[in-house]
Amino acid sequence: MNFNQQIISKNQQIILPLLNQKKVTLFIKREDLIHPYVSGNKFRKLKYNISEAIKLKKKSIVTFGGAFSNHIAATAVAGKLAGLKTFGIIRGDELGKNLAQTLLENDTLRVAYENGMKFNFVSRELYRQKNSFGFIEKMKNKWGDFYLIPEGGTNCLAVNGCKEILTEEDANFDYICCAVGTGGTISGLINSLKKHQKVIGFPALKGAFLSEEVKKYVVKREHWKLQKGYHFGGYAKYNEALINFINSFKEQTGILLDPIYTGKMLFGILDLIAKDTFKENTKILAIHTGGIQGIAGINQQLKSKNKEIIKV
Incomplete structure (x- = not known):
């Protein structure tokens, strides 16, 4: 693509x-x-964000979503197609306790996983802090310099x-x-x-x-x-x-x-x-x-x- x-x-x-x-x-x-997978508004929202990540010479993308987020699956596939690593911060820490079972029961996360996305499952309380400076800094310490796409993919480039x-x-x-x-x-x-x-x-x-x-x-x-x-x-x-x-x-x-x-x-x-x-x-x-x-x-x-x- x-x-x-x-x-x-x-x-x-x-x-x-x-x-x-x-x-x-x-x-x-x-x-x-x-x-x-990168269909409909997901392609439209990711199009210029992917281009911007490449332009800024970023090697990876970080984004957010729930267990059945179309945006999570689309970002994983789009990242793979563009040669970028992807990381997903997923709402619900219980999903990470048995990843094999979660992937067996959840097609969305399985598609993302099979397309190379690495997950960080967080509690719903912590997820609500996802836009805070401290939260983002912790992610940078963990995954290095990345291009950040908000939950659902909406930003000026997506619009x-x-x-x-x-x-x-x-x-x-x-x-x-x-x-x-x-x-x-x-x-x-x-x-x-x-x-x-x-x-x-x-x-x-x-x-x-x-x-x-x-x-x-x-x-x-x-x-x-x-x-x-x-x-x-x-x-x-x-x-x-x-x-x-x-x-x-x-x-x-x-x-x-x-x-x-x-x-x-x-x-x-x-x-x-x-x-x-x-x-x-x-x-x-x-x-x-x-x-x-x-x-x-x-x-x-x-x-x-x-x-x-x-x-x-």
Whole structure:
């Protein structure tokens, strides 16, 4: 994978009875097809960060994440492709007590491990201090000089990468929709909007802090909003209705969604369409930000509870 290349994803139209009934056009930008692991917004966020690390002659990357973080897996794969060592500070010290067992049960960490990432499992209390000067200095003493990428990958370089998601051909859409985690992707989209367009973000987690995070990176204060009613209880939370929706959507469209981000976004978009939130002849573009690799871990959880799994 060449991190200097310009990648343009195809837009796939969604055909559903509801859309025909409400006279609303919906397309999905297939960012998930960029790469099996460095896909969607992960490629966009890492693109300029990888280039910067190389430019600064860094030999390694350090980043943060939870046990099922798409960002952790993507960083490990991207680092290997770029010839950089990767280190992951993982929330949950219990995961490091039996690494072999953890890797057996966790596809995300196994992918990262198999692509050369070294782990440092820390307690949740210590993890909350990850941005402190003392914490970073300890990491430098342990791993030497490194390039630091924040949790979720969001920084100014990541936002610049996400600006490249939209192309001139996307100017005919009225609304751009995306899932929101740390705010980097939606910030890039807002910064590349045309004057007539609006962005709707669907947060995957609870909390009122996201708006302030987005405002740190955007040059436009208008033409965007966060639709906060579709987080399904918070980050990595899901229920039977969401799993059923994901399976039904895959059956009808051939597009696989994940239950952390894109599944919640599409559930929300179609629910808003059903409630006549959008007027007739509205054109919507939803960004598929990837995250498919995390489904294996979710399915393991579902199987352990004898619940319906996501059909891949």
